[in-house]
Amino acid sequence: MKLYELSEQYEILLEMASEDPDNEQLQEYLSGIEGKIEEKVENTVKVIRSLEAQAQAIQAEEVRLQARRTAIENNAQRIKDNLENVMKRMELEKVKGELFTVSLQTNPPKVAVIDEFLIPQKYFVTPQPVPKLQKKEIIEAWKAGKDIPGIQVVQEKSLRVR
Template identity: 45%
Template sequence: MKIYELTAGYQQVLEMVEEGNSDYLETLEALEDAIEDKAENTAKMIKSLDAQTEVIKAEEKRLADRRKSLENQAKRMKEYLQHNLEAAGLKKVKGSLLTVAIQKNAPSLNITDESSIDRSFFNTPEPVPVLDKKSLLQAIKDGVEVAGAELKQTESLRIR
């Protein structure tokens, strides 16, 4: 992207920067121009790099938005497929190329009332105690009854 015309020497420096060549400062230093001309041409290169940066940022955002849209579409399709398999009473479907199965996820923690949970499951950093969910989950898995918390078992669709 050219927003300013640069002489051959400055154009070479700009190309070195764009290619990631770290020797561009030596090349810039070697250009024999009056300081005023060198300053203006260096400023032109900075403006060109800034313009390229803005174009790249816009493209990154466009691609991130596109990725997010595709992820959401895939998620909705997966939910649709899981719902239909469950409605049909099927846990597994084998195709010629793929197998689709509804499988249990690892048990997770469901907090129903944090204020009822025994204080021994809280870390005590100042100023506010924080629930240690990892130790609480392990205690419940080990069979300890804890008021305000329970195990939650969910299922999800796997495609292999």
């Protein structure tokens, strides 16, 4: 019998008991149900505690696995950075293997700000509280051969694995 069923029965019996409180048989039955309800409540709390303990164990495992994943990702990045540095030092642009082709690919140009006060105002968006540098316009001007003071356009290479 489920807890809610016992609860319904208990309420019905309480109603009956309030109509005829001197009925001994009814009182004995009520005492028996009371014991069953206490037992059901106790067992329900045991289930709750068990589920809470499982949730805590899973949460601890999540934290452990997150730390392990981060360490593995960091190791992979260090090895990748090392491979990139070796290829740059040895001036290798591309290495073809049986399974992978590793190359140093030229990234799109990017703006490196050297001195913000030397950059002409036309390269800033000004209706904002803090003027924002329009880097795309600077790149376009650089590609057109214009020299813009206060910035340097850099084009780096990065490792690509295919």
